[in-house]
């Protein structure tokens with residue numbers, strides 16, 4: 001039975017009504033209600049499968065299946081769907097075991113609960129499309145983003161793409177093909193075999209935590225977020241200092257529970273953030289309202305205050321500093337030091353005549369000097385402190401040494417290596433729960449395919465590189481000494497991610513997209529990258545594909561205690577295909593062999609990952625096979641392999657939708673980061689030239705300076721941030737405001753996972769998408785709550801309704817991350833409030849993405865006021881709602 005038939009049967013709709021409105025028989029669920037739909041609200045057609053009982057309540061029958069929630073969202077949760085005759089009629093979440101704080105259910109968030117509204121959204125892309133005025137010989141690039149679209153067949157699409165790639169290869173070489181990818185990297189295989197492609201890279205989520213920790217010794221298993229203890233130990237802390245953290249929004253799933261339990265156990269919370277965010281409110285935290293991108297000066301002031309009050313209060317753990325670190329003072333310099341500078345003398349002002357006093361810090365960071373002094377006492381060695389930071393303050397220009405400074409402050413208080421003490425970065429699905437994975441996915445068994453081209457362009461200059469033809473090459477590992485290279489990009493291929501939207505400098509990005517000969521996008525929706533393309537290929541969702549394990553093919557790890565498992569729920573909707581199928585089919589058009597690209601299919605890859613999945617036994621040490629697989633399972637999956645023993649039966653794993661390691665207080669899974677090193681650093685050195693944590697790191701300074709967008713010193717020092725607070729003044733000395741007096745930050749937003757989910761009707765109704773502004777700044781600009789305001793930065797303009805709040809500090813506006821740009825071509829004003837439309841490409845240091853270092857001005861908008869996003873029409877590029 002076709003999908004259409006099953007939908008029809010399940011929804012008990014009349015065949016006549018259905019067929020009349022859906023020309024193509026592959027049309028999906030709810031298509032009848034979508035065809036003439038002018039808004040993005042999908043009618044609840046699927047719920048017709050549910051009958052009403054005599055008591056007025058729904059009677060539902062069907063089969064619950066574990067379904068993927070596959071986004072890059074900061075949580076990891078179980079989602080189950082009720083499938084009746086092939087149609088998803090209900091969703092629920094984890095109920096595989098009793099819920100408790102120690103062993104919590106992995107319950108899904110509002111986005112997860114709305115997943116079926118994404119999969120079956122009105123604006124799912126249904127067919128391959130071509131931009132009307134694009135042809136291989138005449139790209140009419142200026143029309144990208146505003147042209148009309150026409151439906152084409154898969155064969156036509158493949159031919160256009162294959163010809164375009166061949167042409168670029170022949171005329172300009174493989175280096176002229178730029179591949180943009182998120183975690184969808186299927187085309188790396190095809191294009192690798194085709195002779196290669198130019199890569200894109202950025203520091204993305206981790207900012208300066210991407211590399212610095214690995215060089216200064218402040219990592220475990222090459223992972224910065226394993227430098228904090230596990231979630232149970234958070235409950236042993238007296239004070240939890242959180243910088244730049246909003247787990248309630250950006251680490252949904254069970255992570256917020258880690259902090260709530262610590263609160264229950266008596267911990268006090270201190271928040272260092274420009275916003276008094278939902279997490280701060282939930283934890284009843286004391287708020288130190290910092291200016292964005294000023295965490296480094298704040299921490300220098302804190303270090304000074306710790307030193308200043310040490311004699312009286314006994315704050316600094318000198319034993320720890322002397323034993324486990326180098327570079328803090330003149331008596332503990334590393335052997336490879338080329339500069340005769342140490343951290344303590346820098347802070348005291350010995351070198352530059354400027355002591356980094358709390359008053360000095362306060363002028364920049366905006367936190368009162370007294371509050372810094374008070375915090376310095378709290379940070380002392382006598383107290384049990386967790387000093388935590390996400391990477392939001394490291395996704396800032398010129399903060400290459402921020403992780404080193406966080407490490408230094410933690411080391412000064414001795415907050416490492418023992419219970420109740422921890423220091424480090426923590427966010428996303430590992431928020432508040434450090435440690436090695438207790439259950440891990442295995443390997444898919446696919447042979448690696450090399451990319452014969454080594455070019456890799458950083459996100460901070462990618463659009464300039466396309467427009468101007470040169471860039472700084474820093475090696476395939478991204479941190480080698482820089483070499484200036486010419487580059488001539490002719491094709492942009494977007495396999496995954498939504499890089500035009502999520503990379504800095506979007507306005508310039510649009511120009512760059514408009515310059516090249518051909519742009520191809522894989523997309524499930526009419527995303528920004530798709531909108532500015534020539535050929536768009538409709539992609540199936542994870543619900544329409546092989547079984548999967550989060551953390552296997554999908555790169556993103558879970559929290560350490562679990563791995564999510566899910567099934568295929570439905571057939572691919574409309575004409576959509578998986579990225580893998582496209583990688584193979586396009587490859588064949590390019591003269592490659594499918595067996596070379598993917599020697600076996602996605603189901604076999606799943607099976608390989610599944611059977612090599614390992615779990616740590618209750619002794620906390622022994623690794624075992626996680627999953628028991630029988631011959632019947634193998635037969636049902638239709639894969640090659642042999643039965644194996646394991647801790648959990650495969651069918652049970654699929655029923656639960658998760659492999660979760662059962663934890664209880666006192667188990668052998670506890671984790672104290674850097675414990676062995678801290679106890680005996682000589683015997684258990686960290687991976688640095690000195691074997692110690694390097695507050696002075698010659699290696700890090702040499703590495704950054706050899707890349708050299710701007711330079712740093714081997715000890716952390718204060719560098720005014722490009723597009724930061726100081727730059728908001730025309731004259732810093734006299735504090736004369738400049739043209740762009742406000743700082744913009746981009747909190748990751750609850751309504752979306754980056755750009756994903758932004759089109760979902762339920763979520764749009766539940767969460768508006770305003771710009772948050774302080775009462776003081778709103779009053780000064782004559783802005784009332786709900787007014788439509790115009791934000792102008794040096795590189796772009798956008799409009800948004802204002803939410804006036806006491807929860808954002810004055811001088812700062814918070815523009816939520818990820819809204820899909822909607823440029824008014826006449827005025828150049830973005831109607832959607834896209835963050836990166838306001839942010840410039842500004843490479844500094846080792847090329848950290850400067851998402852949270854940006855400036856703007858704000859005024860009441862004199863044009864038409866904006867309505868609610870929820871009332872906007874869905875973005876459907878083809879006519880007739882296709």
Ligand SMILES: Nc1nc2c(c(=O)[nH]1)N[C@H]1C(S)=C(S)[C@@H](COP(=O)(O)OP(=O)(O)OC[C@H]3O[C@@H](n4cnc5c(=O)[nH]c(N)nc54)[C@H](O)[C@@H]3O)O[C@H]1N2
Pocket residue numbers: 072182183184204205206395495496497498499502503504522523524525527539540541542579746747748753754755756817835836839851852
């Ligand atoms: N200004 C600003 N910019 C930022 C940030 C910020 O804080 N401020 N944060 C940065 C961070 S931390 C990150 S991680 C990046 C994220 O940047 P991206 O990875 O570019 O963002 P996503 O929106 O997650 O992109 C995922 C896209 O893949 C699509 N998709 C989903 N499943 C599939 C599939 O199976 N195949 C294909 N081909 N596509 C699929 C989704 O619809 C979506 O369009 O953004 C960064 N950008």
Ligand SMILES: Nc1nc2c(c(=O)[nH]1)N[C@H]1C(S)=C(S)[C@@H](COP(=O)(O)OP(=O)(O)OC[C@H]3O[C@@H](n4cnc5c(=O)[nH]c(N)nc54)[C@H](O)[C@@H]3O)O[C@H]1N2
Pocket residue numbers: 072073074075204205206243244245246247249250251252272273274275277290291292293294295390391392393394396427428745746747748749750751752753754755817818852
């Ligand atoms: N709902 C949702 N959750 C997500 C994502 C999403 O898009 N949506 N994305 C996921 C991904 S890939 C990532 S990398 C993580 C990111 O996770 P986080 O880094 O935690 O996310 P952000 O929301 O950018 O920032 C957290 C807090 O830092 C504050 N902040 C911003 N700039 C500064 C600064 O300079 N100094 C200080 N002290 N504070 C600052 C913000 O006000 C915010 O409260 O989130 C993940 N979770």
Ligand code: SF4
Pocket residue numbers: 069070071073074075076077078107108109110111112113251252253753
């Ligand atoms: S936090 Fe992420 S994985 Fe969990 S339900 Fe929400 S969107 Fe899905």
Ligand SMILES: [Mo]
Pocket residue numbers: 204205206
């Ligand atoms: Mo991220």
